[in-house]
Amino acid sequence: MQTFKLTLEYDGSKFSGWQQQINARTVQGELIEAARAILRAEIDIQGAGRTDAGVHALAQVAHIKLRTPAKLSPADLLRELNQRLPSSIAVIDLELAPARFHARHDAVSRGYFYQISTRKTALAKRYVWWVKEPLDVGKMQQAAALLPGRHDFAAFHSPDPSKPGESTIVAVESAEVAVDDHLIVFRIEASHFLWKMVRRLAGTLVKLGGAKREITLEQFRDLLAGSPSPKELDIAGWTAPASGLFLEGVRYS
Numbered sequence: 001m002q003t004f005k006l007t008l009e010y011d012g013s014k015f016s017g018w019q020q021q022i023n024a025r026t027v028q029g030e031l032i033e034a035a036r037a038i039l040r041a042e043i044d045i046q047g048a049g050r051t052d053a054g055v056h057a058l059a060q061v062a063h064i065k066l067r068t069p070a071k072l073s074p075a076d077l078l079r080e081l082n083q084r085l086p087s088s089i090a091v092i093d094l095e096l097a098p099a100r101f102h103a104r105h106d107a108v109s110r111g112y113f114y115q116i117s118t119r120k121t122a123l124a125k126r127y128v129w130w131v132k133e134p135l136d137v138g139k140m141q142q143a144a145a146l147l148p149g150r151h152d153f154a155a156f157h158s159p160d161p162s163k164p165g166e167s168t169i170v171a172v173e174s175a176e177v178a179v180d181d182h183l184i185v186f187r188i189e190a191s192h193f194l195w196k197m198v199r200r201l202a203g204t205l206v207k208l209g210g211a212k213r214e215i216t217l218e219q220f221r222d223l224l225a226g227s228p229s230p231k232e233l234d235i236a237g238w239t240a241p242a243s244g245l246f247l248e249g250v251r252y253s
Contacts, residue, residue, distance in 0.1 A: 004064040004074065005097035006081075010057050011088040012242070013126045018051045018060070027051070027089060031062065034084035038077065041066055048103045048250040049110050052196070054242030056127065059092075059249040063103040103250075109173055111189040111248040114202040114240060119182045128183070129202075129244040135209040137184060140177045143208050143220050147175035147188065147201075152226035155235055156201055157194035168194060177205065187248070196239055203238035 008031075016024035020032060032045050044065040051057060070077065078094040085091070117128035118135070154168040173189040186202050207214040215233055229235055 001099045002066045002069045003097045003099050003101050004070075004077065005095050005101060005103070006062045006064065006091055007093040008057065008060045008062060009090050009092055010060065011126070012051060012054050012056045014088060015053065017053045017055070018047050018049070018057075027057075027060075028062075030085060030089055031081075034081050035064055037084060038072070038080045039064075039066060039070055041068055041070075046103050048107045049193070049247055051247055052199075052242055052245075055245045055247065057247040060247055061103045061107070061250040061252075063097065063101055106252055107250050108253050109189050109191055109251045110193060111187070111251070112193070112198045113185055113187040113246050113248050114198060115244040115246070116184040116186070116202070116206065116240075117182055117244075118184065121182075126243055127246075129241050131206055133210050135184060135206065137177060137179055137209065139217065140184070140186075140205045140209040142217055143205055144175045144177045144186065144188075146217075146221055146224060147172045151224040153194055153197055153224075154226060155223040155229045155233075156197050156204070158196040158200075158236070160195040166194070170194065170197070189251075199240040199242065199245060200235055200238065202240040202244070204235055206240070207238050 010027050015027050018027045020026050020029040028045060028047060035043055035045060046063055048061040072080065074094050074096055078091050081091045115128045117130045120130055121128060150169060150171045152168050153170050157168060160166060170193065171191040175188040178185050186205060188198060204215060204220065208217065208220060219233065223229060
């Protein structure tokens, strides 16, 4: 068995997410098609995380496993893949890895960030969520400071049909809200993420910082403790658009 470790960046705007699907264009599907055409062999390609439709990545990690060693060097394979992949996907690093390396199982944590724009932007529309109302960044920062640690994110996820009975407990390593010119950036690193968890957290932070105060800091704290969501809180309806979300990186031991 030969294993390659790949690091990729991609613009997810025109893809139905990472995971290969029937009758849908996905990042994994494009990578599998390109790798098979180059290597002409049965391969296994897995990613560290399954980004949703429209979500981007700066440093997604994947592996390619072959039963028969490839005749191409890592540098040659990187070049060949980039020639075949669409312009919205780029392999930025490719190296030989231990045969047992698994991009998803061996990952210690994943990091995401979400970009909220406080003004209309002509050039970055596909990569931000433009929120027109004024936001209290201080309130949002107070809420983000509550996230590190082990919490029950049942209120902030959508059940994943492929993972029945999945635990909603997640260990968050770090979280913060920062301001960079007209951008408000929500950054979070955790052991793993539940389906739609980051987008629902981002949407809830916006509601918490908005003038209407549709959720309070105390209610946010209660939700992290696993308390049932009050009827007046429409967290599913507050899910932030996919356009502002980026997989920033994957950490390994």
